Amino acid sequence: MKSRSPLKTTLLTLSALALLSSALALTVKHGRGTLELAAPVKRVVELEYSFLDTLLALGITPVGGALGTQGGDRGAPPYLRARTANIPATGSRAQPSLETIAALRPQLILADAFVQGEIYPQLAKLAPTAAFQSRRGSLDDLNAQTLAIGRLVGREAAAKQVLADQQGLILKARTLAKKNAPPFVAAVATPLSLTVHTDQSFVGSFLEGLGRRNALSPKGDQTQYELSLEGLVALNPQILVLFTAPDETPITEQWKESPLWQKLSAVQLGRVYVFDRDNWTRGRGPLALKLMVAQAIESRLLVAAAPPAAYSDKK
Amino acid sequence: MNRPEDLASPLSTHDLKLAYGTSVIVPHLNLSLKAGQVTSIIGPNGCGKSTVLRALARLRPVSGGNVTLYGQALHSLPSKEVARRLAMLPQGPVAPEGLSVEELVWFGRHPHQGRFPVRRPEDREAVAWALSQTGMTIFGRRPLEALSGGQRQRAWIAMSLAQQTEILLLDEPTTYLDLSHQLEVLQLAQRLNREQGKTVVMVLHDLNQAVRYSDEIIAMRDGEVYAQGRPEDVLTPALLTDVFGLKAHLLSDPDTGRPYIIPYALTR
Amino acid sequence: MTVPFSPRFTSARALLVAGILATLTMLLSVLALGLGAVATPAAQVWAALWGGGDSLTRQLVLELRLPRVGVSLLCGAMFAASGAVMQGVIRNPLASPDLIGVGAGAGLAATVFLLAWPAAPPGGLPWAALAGAWGGFGLVLLLSRDWGGADGLPPVRLALVGVAVSAALGAVQHLVLVRAPDGLGSALTFLTGTVYGADAERLWRVLPWALVLLPASLLLSRTLDVLNLGEDLATGLGTRVNPARLLSLGVGVALAGAAVTGAGLLGFVGLLAPHLARLLVGAKHARTLPVSLLLGALLVLAADTLGRTLLPPLEVPAGLLTTLVGAPYFLYLLRRSA
Numbered sequence: 001m002k003s004r005s006p007l008k009t010t011l012l013t014l015s016a017l018a019l020l021s022s023a024l025a026l027t028v029k030h031g032r033g034t035l036e037l038a039a040p041v042k043r044v045v046e047l048e049y050s051f052l053d054t055l056l057a058l059g060i061t062p063v064g065g066a067l068g069t070q071g072g073d074r075g076a077p078p079y080l081r082a083r084t085a086n087i088p089a090t091g092s093r094a095q096p097s098l099e100t101i102a103a104l105r106p107q108l109i110l111a112d113a114f115v116q117g118e119i120y121p122q123l124a125k126l127a128p129t130a131a132f133q134s135r136r137g138s139l140d141d142l143n144a145q146t147l148a149i150g151r152l153v154g155r156e157a158a159a160k161q162v163l164a165d166q167q168g169l170i171l172k173a174r175t176l177a178k179k180n181a182p183p184f185v186a187a188v189a190t191p192l193s194l195t196v197h198t199d200q201s202f203v204g205s206f207l208e209g210l211g212r213r214n215a216l217s218p219k220g221d222q223t224q225y226e227l228s229l230e231g232l233v234a235l236n237p238q239i240l241v242l243f244t245a246p247d248e249t250p251i252t253e254q255w256k257e258s259p260l261w262q263k264l265s266a267v268q269l270g271r272v273y274v275f276d277r278d279n280w281t282r283g284r285g286p287l288a289l290k291l292m293v294a295q296a297i298e299s300r301l302l303v304a305a306a307p308p309a310a311y312s313d314k315k
Numbered sequence: 316m317n318r319p320e321d322l323a324s325p326l327s328t329h330d331l332k333l334a335y336g337t338s339v340i341v342p343h344l345n346l347s348l349k350a351g352q353v354t355s356i357i358g359p360n361g362c363g364k365s366t367v368l369r370a371l372a373r374l375r376p377v378s379g380g381n382v383t384l385y386g387q388a389l390h391s392l393p394s395k396e397v398a399r400r401l402a403m404l405p406q407g408p409v410a411p412e413g414l415s416v417e418e419l420v421w422f423g424r425h426p427h428q429g430r431f432p433v434r435r436p437e438d439r440e441a442v443a444w445a446l447s448q449t450g451m452t453i454f455g456r457r458p459l460e461a462l463s464g465g466q467r468q469r470a471w472i473a474m475s476l477a478q479q480t481e482i483l484l485l486d487e488p489t490t491y492l493d494l495s496h497q498l499e500v501l502q503l504a505q506r507l508n509r510e511q512g513k514t515v516v517m518v519l520h521d522l523n524q525a526v527r528y529s530d531e532i533i534a535m536r537d538g539e540v541y542a543q544g545r546p547e548d549v550l551t552p553a554l555l556t557d558v559f560g561l562k563a564h565l566l567s568d569p570d571t572g573r574p575y576i577i578p579y580a581l582t583r
Numbered sequence: 584m585t586v587p588f589s590p591r592f593t594s595a596r597a598l599l600v601a602g603i604l605a606t607l608t609m610l611l612s613v614l615a616l617g618l619g620a621v622a623t624p625a626a627q628v629w630a631a632l633w634g635g636g637d638s639l640t641r642q643l644v645l646e647l648r649l650p651r652v653g654v655s656l657l658c659g660a661m662f663a664a665s666g667a668v669m670q671g672v673i674r675n676p677l678a679s680p681d682l683i684g685v686g687a688g689a690g691l692a693a694t695v696f697l698l699a700w701p702a703a704p705p706g707g708l709p710w711a712a713l714a715g716a717w718g719g720f721g722l723v724l725l726l727s728r729d730w731g732g733a734d735g736l737p738p739v740r741l742a743l744v745g746v747a748v749s750a751a752l753g754a755v756q757h758l759v760l761v762r763a764p765d766g767l768g769s770a771l772t773f774l775t776g777t778v779y780g781a782d783a784e785r786l787w788r789v790l791p792w793a794l795v796l797l798p799a800s801l802l803l804s805r806t807l808d809v810l811n812l813g814e815d816l817a818t819g820l821g822t823r824v825n826p827a828r829l830l831s832l833g834v835g836v837a838l839a840g841a842a843v844t845g846a847g848l849l850g851f852v853g854l855l856a857p858h859l860a861r862l863l864v865g866a867k868h869a870r871t872l873p874v875s876l877l878l879g880a881l882l883v884l885a886a887d888t889l890g891r892t893l894l895p896p897l898e899v900p901a902g903l904l905t906t907l908v909g910a911p912y913f914l915y916l917l918r919r920s921a
Contacts, residue, residue: 032705070897090896091620094772095779097896102642103621118697119780120705125646226761374815398821405815411808411866413592418867425809426821432805432869458591478820 028148031113032120032131040154041107045127047096049077050134051110053285054146056083057162058155064104066093074245077278079291095119102126108152134284139205142284162286170209173293173302177211181304185215185237185266187227188277189250196227203280206289207241210296212304229255233264239304240266242313243277252313270306272313273299322386325350325482325514326371326401332379333366333538340366341538344380348531353508353515355525358535359559364518365406365486367535371516372403372484384482398426402475403484407491410459416470417455420445423477445476449503465496472503483507485517489524497521501528522559526550526573534558550574556582592865597874600863604877608656611881615652615888616644620895646782654781654845655887655901656880657793659852661842663879664800666853667860667872668835671807672828673738676861677916679854680839683745683832687752688719689843690774694756697770708773709788709844716840720832723748738828776849776902778887785845792841797876799834804868807831811866849902851909852879858916882908 026037045064046052055062067089069075076084088104091097093115101109106127111120113131123129130152132145143163150159186204187196197204199214200223208214215237219225227235244250255261266272280292296302299311306312321327324347333341340363348354356364369375371382373389382389384400402423410419423445424438446452449469459467468488475483485504489497505528507513519525525532526546534541534549536558542549555561555576562580567573617628623640630636631644662680669678680686692715696708727737727744760770772779806827809817817824839853856879857871864870883901886908890899 068897070894091898095777095898095900097620097898098647098780099620099643099891100896102647103639105639117703118705118708121784122780122782125782369815372819374818393821394818394823395821398819403815403819405813405819408816409813411811413861413865414867415592422809422812422816422820425805430802475819 026151028130028152030130030148031133032117032129035128035130035152037108037128037152040152041128042153043105043107044110044153045090045101045104045106045108046110047090047093047116048110048112048134049080049282050137050142050145050284050288051132051149052076052080052084052087053283053287054149055110055153056080057146057286058150058153058158060153060155062087063106064088064090064101066090066096068092074278074282077283077288078276079279079287080283098122098126110149137202137284138200139202139209142202146286166286166289169290169293173297174209174211176297177302178304179211181212182238183213183215184239184241184301185232185235186241186243187232188224188243188281189252190245191248191251194227194229194232194251195224197224197281198222202284203243203292206292207296207301210293210302212302229258229260233260236263236265238265238269239271239273239301240264241273241275241301243275243280245277270312271304273301273307273311274313275299275311321347321383323350324348324383325385326389326516327383327386328367328371328380329383330380331367331370331377331382333363333370333375334378339378339538341370344538344540346533346540346543348514348516350514351508351512352530353505353517353528354531354533355517355519355529356533356535357519357522357525357558358541362535362558363538364535368403368484368486368516368518369405372401373397374403374405395426398478398480400480401482401484402478402480404471404475404486404488406486408471412460414459415456416451416459416462416473417442417446419459419470420451420455420473420477423474423479426478441477441479445473448476448507449473463496464492465499468492468496468500469503472500476507480513482514482516485515487518487520489519489521497524504528522550522576526575527568527571547573550576592867592870594870597864597870601874601877604874604881608877608881608884611884611888612652612656615655615884616648618888618892619643619648620891650783650786651778651781651887651891652884653786654789655778655884657786657789658778658842658846658849659856659879659881659883660797660876661789661793661838661879662846662849662852662883663856663860663875664797664872665835665838665842666855666879667857667868667875668800668803668807668831668838669853670857671811671868672831672835673742674811674813675738675742676858677854677913678742679851680835681749681848681850681853682742683836684719684721684723684748684752685716685836685839685843686719686848687749687756688722689713689716689840690848691715691752691756691759692718693773693847694759694770697773698759706784709785712773712843712847713840716836716843719748719752720836722752724832772900773847775900775906776847777890777898777900778846778883779898779900781845789841789845792837796834796838796841800838801869801872803831803834804872807868807872811868846883847900847902849883850906851913852882852905855905855909855912856882858912 026040028035044055044060044062046055046062047066052062052065065087067076067084067087068091070092073092090100109123109127109129111123111129111131112134114135116131120129120131133141146163147159150156185196186207187194196216198216198218199205199208200218204214242252261267275295279288299307327347328344331341331344356368358364370377420442424441446455449472451469451473454462454466459470462470488500501524504515508515529546532546532549533543534554541558542554552565555563560582561578562582563576563578566575568575617623617625621643623643627636627640628644631641665680669680670676689712692711693708696703696711723745727741809820809822810827814824857875859878860871860874864874882905886901886904890901890904893899
């Protein structure tokens, strides 16, 4: 055996140290760069509902969050409200209160790379900040974020378990799905507009994941776009999935007065399914997905059978 | 191209062409004003008299030819220097609200001041002199809105006087004034000429006033000078017919011996 | 009708008004340092200002509130100065930076930047807005200039072209907004104008502009006075009207552009402040401009402080409050001038 040169020894020591430190430090890539934490943290402020859902699913209660119901926000989605009553609100999602966040002394801020992109530098001054593509992310993106968040808060194993459970649930649901059922059109109906969600959107891709076919693909780079009643009639879907809010009167209620609406195949066949848009399009985390799978089965959307009263548009 | 007599003339024009876009108002004007006189430009509406006066004050661009100030091309002189030698009061000037007479008159010192508005003793003297000449000293601190039409016009003239120029151009200075205020303004113009030796050029509508208060009359028709000379020589029945399309009795003003015009019929 | 026989507006009066406004601004600045979504006792705030206090109070007061107060004051003053200059050049009390394409240009650039280029680096927004402000103004200038003719830059045409260009740019902006509904929140707060998120960096970015442009606008006051007499009188007094207008407009646009980078499109400050200033101290720019600056600074600081403390932790954009005050006043002006 040859004796090692001092240089070699140094190099070896250095690379060993590097390996050690990279194993110790948490490094997570996000939409605005790379975040490095020395150790997992517990005091987290979240600025988007999907992060709230993910943290709760991992057993972490955030120390503050964008849970306000003012400034264009509708607050936490209904399925999470019971668990968020005691979390301090940090203002709106578009303009979270930097003062309130600072006073909470967080160790980590979870932000949306798009909505809070412009104030990322300000947030990063208050605490280490990870900015993920949540609002514009697909199901795969959000699953990757669950894993990343799990690592940052020291719940990597739990995150893997959550994702595995979710995958199992989706596969099980898939077996229930009726093969060869006609494709669906899924849309969010607000009092002012109807916005269809294509196969590349979050809910659109989720329903495809359950084994149903989305009639629409993105128009250019738009994974969601607005449609008029005439546009809807032109598509004439046999299955229509609507996301509405119980406290609003969606535009489709007006459209029902029109003979055009009555001509829609989905209406004539009684295949209009209605879900709570706050639960389906705002949560976008593991808890929301569990609820969505359950409701997709319960509503008989998966088997393309007539919906029970709770999911019907006839109320 | 300068004519020798131009050196003695406060303002002359040489083949001056004035146009608005493609419509030519003044095709070809050669004119020479005399120093130390009150000159009035008369003519029917649209004959180009105000346009010519504005061109004499470099307020509008020329399409051809040029205007000279004692033989120097007006448009090649620095604007501030011109403003120290020639003051022009346009028709119906409007002041920002709330300005006092004295503040307005101070604007007349603008061409004499540098980048920073330092009020030198000579500036103060000029403002005081302009106010006293126009009889506006006691109104100095009043807002312009609080003045009568005649007083306001005198305030504007005071501003032009504060420029301390040798030449004073007034575009229809009596319009919108009642008769006594009209006389007030015309007498002021005449007095400035007699006492200060200023060259005064006015555009006037009232022929009898033009005759009475001017040493020289320029009658214009269709952008051209129809006649120029002493009032008693220029104001003839032929001119009234050709320029204004009027038939008139010409009497003799008992004060001045100059013609007094009483129109009685139109010729067209 | 009684007519005052002594001038309403004197230098003494202007000094008094400016003194009162400066004092009010100072008091409100101190107050604003103590107010926010998180309660900070006065003693702690005072200690923080002198380098003491606990670390949270220091962070709140020095890192979050102080830059916001500074940016509010500077941007308010710059919007007001810009408005005063524009109103002087265009000779219309309804003129404002928004009228000559500055607002619409900055708005469109900011919207495109935020929504059509989501991967853009943070901090780029103000530069996009600045470029947009100059772009909008350039377009208006290009279209309103009578290249062949002699009239140069007629204010009326400038105003009309400004309205048309603003409408066109606004339409494009709406198109972009409609195509990206999920980003409406942050784009809209920028378009309403807000001092939210102002930090020391933003203060340092705005400060040099303010230090150069605010004194420059004051130096313009005599030129603006002369321009205010109208083209004929201004020429008669020896001013080269078109270069003077262009210079003044340039300073006005630079002021508005710099202010937009600090506070977004703060509505109505550029219209309101010069107007109130004229009511208080008259039309002479040597008096109107300084009083405008102070009023603009005070207005924006008051709006932002109110916005931070009205419904904490919700941030009410300062622009929303200035618009709430400004829009009715604007309508009142329109009715009065009609």
